[in-house]
Amino acid sequence: MNVTKAPKLRSVMTALALVITPGAAVVGTAGEAFADTKISHATATSMFAQAGITWSSSGNCSDRNNPSCTSFEQLNLATAQGAQTLKSASGCALNITGGTETGHASGTYSHWNGYKLDYAKSTCIGTYINNTFTYIGLRADGAPQWRSGSGNVYADEGNHWDVIYYTCGGC
Numbered sequence: 122m123n124v125t126k127a128p129k130l131r132s133v134m135t136a137l138a139l140v141i142t143p144g145a146a147v148v149g150t151a152g153e154a155f156a157d158t159k160i161s162h163a164t165a166t167s168m169f170a171q172a173g174i175t176w177s178s179s180g181n182c183s184d185r186n187n188p189s190c191t192s193f194e195q196l197n198l199a200t201a202q203g204a205q206t207l208k209s210a211s212g213c214a215l216n217i218t219g220g221t222e223t224g225h226a227s228g229t230y231s232h233w234n235g236y237k238l239d240y241a242k243s244t245c246i247g248t249y250i251n252n253t254f255t256y257i258g259l260r261a262d263g264a265p266q267w268r269s270g271s272g273n274v275y276a277d278e279g280n281h282w283d284v285i286y287y288t289c290g291g292c
Contacts, residue, residue, distance in 0.1 A: 165193030188224025197235035202289035213245035
């Protein structure tokens with residue numbers, strides 16, 4: 122391919138991805154453009170309910186702009202599918218305690234941007250993560266981390282699991 126045509130082709134492909142995937146947001150660098158399909162809170166809760174995944178919030182609410190709520194508005198589809206994969210593969214009860222609501226740390230792969238979920242701790246899920254995934258050391262804040270075969274990262278934050286979903290985990 123002619124190198125001078127690459128930027129134009131990339132722009133066309135990005136535009137095509139947005140036309141083909143309504144509601145998708147383009148994420149990444151110019152050399153690594155890809156689309157992350159965002160889903161609504163209602164879609165996510167339906168997916169979770171079908172998989173037997175529960176969710177809770179300290180404020181008994183789902184307002185994305187309230188840090189006491191647990192919201193799934195603008196969650197990445199791959200993140201929701203990753204939770205379903207974890208539930209299915211582990212066979213453990215899974216309760217989500219944090220989603221896309223404000224109040225979490227910022228960054229590209231953040232809760233707000235739809236990449237992360239928090240899970241309540243349980244012996245079952247802790248044993249599954251420790252015995253199935255690869256320990257990769259401590260995060261900058263001291264939280265121990267494990268990486269799944271699909272590249273998702275599970276951090277033990279003491280009172281909950283903080284998980285970054287780069288992929289759906291083999292859905």
